[in-house]
Amino acid sequence: xxxxxxxxxxxxxPDAAAGGHDGGTVAGSFGGRGGGKSGPWISxxxxxxxxxxxxxxxxxxxxxHPGRHYVLAGPNGAGKSTLLDLLCRLRKPSAGSIELMGxxxxxxxxxxxxxxxxxxxxSSAFNFAFTVREVVRLGRRPHLGVWGVLGPEDKExxxxxIRRLGLGKLADKPVTALSGGxxxxxxxxxxxxxxxxxxxxxxxxxxxxxxxxxxxxxxxxELAEDGRLVVTVSHDxxxxxxxxHEIVFLKDGKLAAAGGRDEVLTDGMLESVFEAxxxxxxxxxxxxxxxxxxxxxxxxxxPE
Amino acid sequence: xxxxxxxPTPPRLSPYLLGAGLTAxxxxxxxxxxxxxxxxxxxxxxxxxLTSYLPGGETDLPETRALVLGGVRLPRxxxxxxSGAALGLSGAVFQGLLLNPLADPYTLGVSSGAAFGASVVIxxxxxxxxxxxxxxxxxxxxxxxxFSALTLAVVVALASDGDKRLSPTSLILAGVIxxxxxxxxISFIKYLAGEQVSSIIFWLLGSFQARTWTDSGLVxxxxxxxxxxxxxxxxxLNIMTLxxxxxxxxxxxxxxxxxxxxxxxxxxxxxxxxxxxxIGFVGLIVPHLVRLLTGPDHRSLLPLSALGGAVxxxxxxxxxxxxxxxxxxxxxxxxxLAGPAFLMIFRRRxxxxxxx
Numbered sequence: 001x002x003x004x005x006x007x008x009x010x011x012x013x014p015d016a017a018a019g020g021h022d023g024g025t026v027a028g029s030f031g032g033r034g035g036g037k038s039g040p041w042i043s044x045x046x047x048x049x050x051x052x053x054x055x056x057x058x059x060x061x062x063x064x065h066p067g068r069h070y071v072l073a074g075p076n077g078a079g080k081s082t083l084l085d086l087l088c089r090l091r092k093p094s095a096g097s098i099e100l101m102g103x104x105x106x107x108x109x110x111x112x113x114x115x116x117x118x119x120x121x122x123s124s125a126f127n128f129a130f131t132v133r134e135v136v137r138l139g140r141r142p143h144l145g146v147w148g149v150l151g152p153e154d155k156e157x158x159x160x161x162i163r164r165l166g167l168g169k170l171a172d173k174p175v176t177a178l179s180g181g182x183x184x185x186x187x188x189x190x191x192x193x194x195x196x197x198x199x200x201x202x203x204x205x206x207x208x209x210x211x212x213x214x215x216x217x218x219x220x221x222e223l224a225e226d227g228r229l230v231v232t233v234s235h236d237x238x239x240x241x242x243x244x245h246e247i248v249f250l251k252d253g254k255l256a257a258a259g260g261r262d263e264v265l266t267d268g269m270l271e272s273v274f275e276a277x278x279x280x281x282x283x284x285x286x287x288x289x290x291x292x293x294x295x296x297x298x299x300x301x302x303p304e
Numbered sequence: 305x306x307x308x309x310x311x312p313t314p315p316r317l318s319p320y321l322l323g324a325g326l327t328a329x330x331x332x333x334x335x336x337x338x339x340x341x342x343x344x345x346x347x348x349x350x351x352x353x354l355t356s357y358l359p360g361g362e363t364d365l366p367e368t369r370a371l372v373l374g375g376v377r378l379p380r381x382x383x384x385x386x387s388g389a390a391l392g393l394s395g396a397v398f399q400g401l402l403l404n405p406l407a408d409p410y411t412l413g414v415s416s417g418a419a420f421g422a423s424v425v426i427x428x429x430x431x432x433x434x435x436x437x438x439x440x441x442x443x444x445x446x447x448x449x450x451f452s453a454l455t456l457a458v459v460v461a462l463a464s465d466g467d468k469r470l471s472p473t474s475l476i477l478a479g480v481i482x483x484x485x486x487x488x489x490i491s492f493i494k495y496l497a498g499e500q501v502s503s504i505i506f507w508l509l510g511s512f513q514a515r516t517w518t519d520s521g522l523v524x525x526x527x528x529x530x531x532x533x534x535x536x537x538x539x540x541l542n543i544m545t546l547x548x549x550x551x552x553x554x555x556x557x558x559x560x561x562x563x564x565x566x567x568x569x570x571x572x573x574x575x576x577x578x579x580x581x582x583i584g585f586v587g588l589i590v591p592h593l594v595r596l597l598t599g600p601d602h603r604s605l606l607p608l609s610a611l612g613g614a615v616x617x618x619x620x621x622x623x624x625x626x627x628x629x630x631x632x633x634x635x636x637x638x639x640x641l642a643g644p645a646f647l648m649i650f651r652r653r654x655x656x657x658x659x660x
Contacts, residue, residue: 088553114555121549127403128545128600138543141554147603148539190546194554 039102041066041198041229042087047096049082049253056082058253059096066197069224070231071240074250075274080233081122083250084200087231088119100198114142118194122202124187129174132186136161139193161192164219166212180207188216192223199223201232205239217243241265242288249273265289317597319604326611330385333618337381340626343372376514383515384621384634385614386523387576388586390530392613394576395587396594396606397534397569400541401562402472405595406649408588409573412459412479412566414452416486418577421451423493423504430500442518444507445578449522452574455482460566469548470562510581510635512621519579523572530572531610537561538602545600583635585642586613586620592649 040063049057057079064070072080085091086098089105098105100116108116118139126135139161140154150158162171165185170178175186184207191199201220205213213236221243224230234240240247241261249256249264256273257264270278276293283290339345345353349365353373356363363370394409402411409415425447429435462478464470494501534541540561544551551558573587590612591605598604617634624634 085549090549090552110555110557114553117553119549119553121547124547124550125403126545128400128405128595130542130545130600134599134601135546138546139554141539141543141556144539146536146539148542187550190550 040064041101043097043099044083044087045097045099047086047098048094049079049086049091050094051082056253057086057093060250060253060255062248062255062258064229064231066229067224067227068229068245069221069243070229070246070248071244072231072233072248072250073235073237073240073273074256077252078250079253080250081202082253084119084202084231084233087198088117088200089113090119111142114194114196116196117198117200118191118196119200120188120191120202120204122206124183126175126178126183129176131172131174132167132178132189133158133162133171135175135186136167136189136193139190140195142194157195158189158193161189164192165189166215181209181212184208185212185216197228199228199230201230203233203235205234205236213239237265237270237291238283238286238288241291242286261289265291316599319598319601319608322594322598322608323604323611326608326615329615330611330618333615333622334381334385337618337622337626338373338377340622341377342626343369345369345373349373379517379520380512380515380625381618381621382517383519383523383579384512385618386520386527387512387580387583388613388615388617389610390523390527390572390576390613391583391587391617392590392609392611393527393531393534393606394569394573395613396591396602396609397530397541397565398587399591400545400602400605401565401569402476403545404472404476405592405653406588406646407476408584409569409576410582410584410587412475412570413455413482413486414570414573415577415582416483416490417452417455418448418574419508419582420455420486420489420493421447421449422507422578422581423490423497424451426504426507427493427497430497430503445519445522449574449578452577453571455486456566456570456574458482460563468559470559471548475562475566506633507581508635509633510583510638511633512580512625513631515579522579523575526571526575527610530568531607533564533568534606535603537565538606541565541602542600581633581635583617583638585638585645586617588642589645589649590616 042062042064044060044062044064047057047060048055060083072083074080082091086093087105089108100108100113105113130138137150137154137158140150140157141148143154144150162168165188167182167185167189170182170186175183178186184204188201188204191201199220204220205216208216217239220230220232224245232240232244237247244261246259247261247264248258249269251273257269265280267278267280270276270280270291270293274293275296277296278294279292281290335347335350338350339347349369350373353363353365353370355361356370365373391409395407398407398409398411399405401407404411422444425444429443459475459478459482460470462481463474467474494504497504540551540556543554543556544558544561546554548558576583591609594605594608594612598608617638620637621634624632624637628637
């Protein structure tokens with residue numbers, strides 16, 4: 001039942017795994033950009049993934065740096081969720097390589113990987129009436145021994161995650177009695193309690209209402225600014241423009257564009273990625289951008 | 305604004321309290337059960353008999369009475385409570401593994417495999433009386449055990465054929481297919497047995513009549529490792545209820561844990577079926593009730609389900625042995641209880657699903 005050794009990661013220490021971290025309010029606590037010159041935490045090189053005859057990911061090259069929030073966007077079937085699965089080794093690449101903090105992803109043992117990378121899946125079915133607190137505490141598993149005994153810092157990490165996702169009042173409710181949005185926040189809190197330097201979020205706001213989604217996205221941005229690396233799959237480009245440091249467009253498994261919002265959120269780029277007419281303009285109300293789409297007129301045909 | 309919730313969750317019972325209560329119930333039940341039957345014993349006689357097991361102890365009971373108590377009744381009760389423990393544990397593991405509170409030790413066809421194996425042995429012994437080892441009372445048990453283990457192997461092979469993850473859905477489907485095939489086989493054997501079909505039917509009904517220390521030992525042999533393996537995987541089982549992606553990214557090798565738990569729980573259930581026939585209901589209802597009382601954490605659910613199964617099956621066996629006329633098989637009693645219990649769980653589950 002010995003606890004695994006927890007040590008805070010430091011910049012320039014590629015093997016550093018996060019542990020015992022309280023969910024994070026201190027800037028740079030994950031050794032992000034504050035340290036100056038540090039390489040990417042995740043490097044994807046010539047990555048291919050085949051699903052049957054289909055190339056879901058097609059010779060992808062990408063770098064993800066600490067302290068940044070990346071939004072992965074693109075049409076359905078572009079390979080966004082698959083890329084997320086590949087980054088946390090839920091799927092094995094058909095070809096190419098992924099490096100995590102200077103080491104090949106494959107060379108990590110499961111516990112070590114779970115202390116570095118956490119995934120919030122798009123949906124999590126709750127089959128048994130665990131309470132919200134119990135589920136969030138399950139996120140501490142990679143830091144615990146076989147019987148799962150929680151130390152004070154584990155409980156504290158879980159409570160911080162519960163507070164951050166606004167679940168305080170629901171903490172003792174069974175997860176089977178929650179609404180879709182509440183359940184989604186529980187999944188995120190569970191992921192946060194894992195205290196990893198890398199967070200992968202698959203459409204985290206898909207069942208949240210407007211206020212909850214904005215709240216969540218600002219929490220996500222804070223998490224990145226604490227020094228973590230956050231990769232979010234999202235369909236909401238306007239929110240991405242406001243809350244992401246970088247936007248990555250995938251199309252047909254290939255990299256279409258990657259960069260800051262001013263570089264990639266352009267009419268031409270959106271039209272080629274989404275195959276619809278697009279207009280991007282400044283939005284004075286939010287300080288971000290406004291994105292509007294309109295169906296392309298059929299070539300040679302008439303609109304219905 | 306927080307919505308008012310129509311069904312506030314009832315407070316949970318402490319697992320330690322339930323464990324203490326069940327242990328006390330088991331001890332009382334054991335003493336009561338030892339005393340009741342065709343030949344009743346007073347509590348004083350039972351205590352005097354039990355102390356004779358201690359070093360230097362002696363009993364003043366007459367030889368025949370001591371033989372009934374120690375040679376017939378005690379092994380039967382111990383076999384019943386161990387089988388109950390094996391079924392309770394196995395049911396709790398299967399429900400957690402298959403993410404389904406309506407699963408039980410027999411969902412994956414373990415019982416059909418065991419029944420098929422025992423039927424094969426019985427029909428062989430009927431048609432080949434020249435082979436004396438076939439008519440030993442232990443041989444059907446052996447056949448049952450071997451065939452239920454084989455069934456599990458086939459189910460796992462079928463399930464992982466197209467689905468490397470060994471997901472609950474493919475396991476249940478493979479189990480249903482195997483059960484259907486084996487049931488057809490059992491019907492065919494019953495047809496072959498002709499007028500002697502009753503010996504097969506009686507075996508299948510489930511009973512602890514004339515069980516010996518050998519039977520107890522067989523169950524214990526598989527129950528103990530199953531308990532250790534399940535307890536070591538209890539935290540992983542908790543995490544696996546969150547789904548494949550969450551469990552894997554939390555560092556759980558779901559396929560390996562599933563295989564390990566399937567083997568442990570199925571062998572424990574098979575051992576119980578081998579010595580006592582098919583006893584339904586215990587593996588279904590006990591984990592369900594324990595979960596309602598103390599919550600779904602497998603670290604407490606698994607041992608408490610074993611304890612609860614022991615209490616329930618010992619009670620049921622005592623009722624049919626000493627308090628019902630003409631000793632009906634205990635499997636019949638539990639099967640009769642199963643219907644209403646199923647209905648209760650089903651209604652509760654539908655209410656949970658339609659709420660909110």
